[in-house]
Amino acid sequence: MSIKIENLTHVYNPNSPFQTIALDDISFEIKDGEFVGLIGHTGSGKSTLIQHLNGLLKPTSGKIFINDVNIAAKEVKLGDIRKNVGLVFQYPEHQLFEETVYKDIAFGPANLGLSGEDIVTRVRESMDLVKLPFELLKDRSPFELSGGQRRRVAIAGVLAMKPDFLVLDEPTAGLDPKGRDEILEQIKNLHQQVKNTVILVSHSMEDIAKLVDRIIVMHRGKVSLMGSPREVFKEVEVLESIGLGIPQITYLMKKLKENNINLKQDILTIEEAKEEIIKWIRGNSNA
Ligand SMILES: Nc1ncnc2c1ncn2[C@@H]1O[C@H](COP(=O)(O)OP(=O)(O)OP(=O)(O)O)[C@@H](O)[C@H]1O
Numbered sequence: 001m002s003i004k005i006e007n008l009t010h011v012y013n014p015n016s017p018f019q020t021i022a023l024d025d026i027s028f029e030i031k032d033g034e035f036v037g038l039i040g041h042t043g044s045g046k047s048t049l050i051q052h053l054n055g056l057l058k059p060t061s062g063k064i065f066i067n068d069v070n071i072a073a074k075e076v077k078l079g080d081i082r083k084n085v086g087l088v089f090q091y092p093e094h095q096l097f098e099e100t101v102y103k104d105i106a107f108g109p110a111n112l113g114l115s116g117e118d119i120v121t122r123v124r125e126s127m128d129l130v131k132l133p134f135e136l137l138k139d140r141s142p143f144e145l146s147g148g149q150r151r152r153v154a155i156a157g158v159l160a161m162k163p164d165f166l167v168l169d170e171p172t173a174g175l176d177p178k179g180r181d182e183i184l185e186q187i188k189n190l191h192q193q194v195k196n197t198v199i200l201v202s203h204s205m206e207d208i209a210k211l212v213d214r215i216i217v218m219h220r221g222k223v224s225l226m227g228s229p230r231e232v233f234k235e236v237e238v239l240e241s242i243g244l245g246i247p248q249i250t251y252l253m254k255k256l257k258e259n260n261i262n263l264k265q266d267i268l269t270i271e272e273a274k275e276e277i278i279k280w281i282r283g284n285s286n287a
Helices: 046-053 078-084 101-111 116-129 147-159 177-194 205-209 229-233 236-241 248-258 270-286
Strands: 003-012 020-030 035-040 061-066 085-088 165-169 197-202 214-219 222-227
Touching (some): 003 046, 020 046, 020 222, 035 046, 046 061, 046 085, 046 165, 046 197, 101 116, 116 147, 116 177, 197 205, 214 229, 222 229, 222 236, 229 236, 248 270
Parallel strands (some): 035 197, 085 165, 165 197
Antiparallel strands (some): 003 020, 003 061
């Protein structure tokens, strides 16, 4: 199971004064079970790209293979693709509409043709995955919940379809730091438990640095960097030239190095930094 993008180009309003080349000959592959961060400045083409992954947009040219099926081909049924690729839009809680949490999450599985106990199981499992207590919340109105909880109800609604691929567009947008950390932690746990393929779209290096296996950096409709977080963060000049920072902790290591405090440079977390700094202090105090 994989996603393969071949020479994908998307032009909005072609041959008009408003023509915009949003995606410009993009190619890459995402393997089964990978956790990928898609990062780029506003307008770099991230949302356009992910809307191609479940057939919401059609390529101007190029191909998209989901599990080896070219979904841009005319005969492919979009319903079948959408069962496989769960797309969580920005501010997904705005799309909640049922009167209870249960009914909202059950909507997708019911549309897949499930019924009775099968639906109850799906709703319970997906609420567990996003740490929403089933008994306590199932009969509540989503509109009585906190912003972070509402977002988790919306994510559970997509998870209840058991998609092979989960695509999340800026899942932390607009949340306070606590809500943001909770959602990221849950996405990480979810990926570890379900072992599905996850694509997380973000503007924030901090958010994705600790989570993903691979980062794809987009700039002006092209892929400008691709690799593990450590590989990508080494390209500080490229990142800065396209207006993206590196995580604060990686930046701190760089600044220390410039001041002849030579610590490991590919550090991603505070914990790693603490260990390195303690090692350095011990080494220097013994000298
Ligand atoms: N429906 C549309 N019609 C015309 N142009 C569009 C449309 N949607 C996006 N664009 C343009 O395509 C380019 C890429 O936009 P896109 O929304 O894919 O970027 P993005 O990286 O997702 O940005 P953001 O982080 O702000 O969501 C931008 O120049 C944008 O103005």
